[in-house]
Structures are given as structure tokens and as C-alpha cells.
Amino acid sequence: MDHPNRTAHTLTELVVVLAILVGLACIAIPLFPSYTSTAADTTTRASIATIRDAMLLYWSHTKNIALDGVTTSSTEALRFQIRWMFYNPVNNTQTSSYSATTQSGWNGPYIPSSTGDVVANGGPILLDGWNKAITVQYVNPTGSPKDVRIVSGGPNGVVNIPAATATSSLTTNSVGDDIYVSLSLR
Numbered sequence: 001m002d003h004p005n006r007t008a009h010t011l012t013e014l015v016v017v018l019a020i021l022v023g024l025a026c027i028a029i030p031l032f033p034s035y036t037s038t039a040a041d042t043t044t045r046a047s048i049a050t051i052r053d054a055m056l057l058y059w060s061h062t063k064n065i066a067l068d069g070v071t072t073s074s075t076e077a078l079r080f081q082i083r084w085m086f087y088n089p090v091n092n093t094q095t096s097s098y099s100a101t102t103q104s105g106w107n108g109p110y111i112p113s114s115t116g117d118v119v120a121n122g123g124p125i126l127l128d129g130w131n132k133a134i135t136v137q138y139v140n141p142t143g144s145p146k147d148v149r150i151v152s153g154g155p156n157g158v159v160n161i162p163a164a165t166a167t168s169s170l171t172t173n174s175v176g177d178d179i180y181v182s183l184s185l186r
Helices: 011-062
Strands: 135-138 146-152 179-185
Touching: 011 146, 011 179
Parallel strands: none
Antiparallel strands: 135 146, 146 179
């Protein structure tokens, strides 16, 4: 006997709908990891590009400032670190030392904010799309031009690129799944 004003669904109808939803999920779920991997890769490349641009500006402002000496926080070997995008490498504060006359001095912060836990990491940190720290490799502090790399460990989170190897000498094997951009600074 049919009930014309029926508002409930039968168990059979619910099972059929549930089976359709499970079937759709079985099709969609295997596609999800490739989308998240692509998103992490895209995020990482965008972050590295932002750091590259900030580092180029930082270099143009600070390349004529000596960092070796008793009164400095940083030495030339430590000139390119993520922390100096946020803090002045001469006095370790956010105080600008930029001179419009000489067009030199720290004029940051060059990056608006840290993307990782500042307290847990002992200072500002920038994370890639896999929530791992992006690092900077300063290959030849005494050389000219300066060979600097901004590196993400990629999906496995391990930086494979040897820090002391010149960018021009890197091979596919030495890079692994790392994502990097190199700067040759004069």
C-alpha cells in the first residue's frame, strides 16, 4: 500500500545512495595525494621566489656593509641567513640602518612574517609546502660572485644538496627531490 504523503526513505534507497557515495569516494580519493603534492610544490616554489626577491633587495642594500668585526652580530660567512630578512645583521634588531645618501644599510624587514614557530625554532623560520624549513646555502663567502642557494628539502624534507658544492657543479643525483633557486651576486 502506497502512502502518497510519505516523507521517509526506505532502507533500500539509503543503501543505494550510500553505495553511490562510496563508489565516488573510491574514484576521488586516489586523486587527492597528487593534488596535495602539486599544491605543496607550487607553494614551495612561490615561497622560494619570495625569499629570492627579498634576498636580492637585502643584498643590494647591505653588500657594502662589512659584517666581520667585534661590533657585529653576523660575519661574512653568515651574511645570508633567513633571520637577516627579519633582523639587522649588524645589531640583531629590527632597527633600520639604511642611508638614502649612500643607498646602503639594512632596510628591513624584507619578509613580513615568519611562517613557522619562532619560539620553538629560536628565531624566524620560513616553511615550504611540506611544513619543513627552507634553508639558505652560502657556498663561497670569500668568492666573487657570491654563490647563494635557497633550498627546500622537497617532499621527503631532507636537503640533499651538499652545502659546499658550487651550484655549477650540482648534478641531478646531488639535488635529489630538493627544490632550489640559486643566486649569483656581485
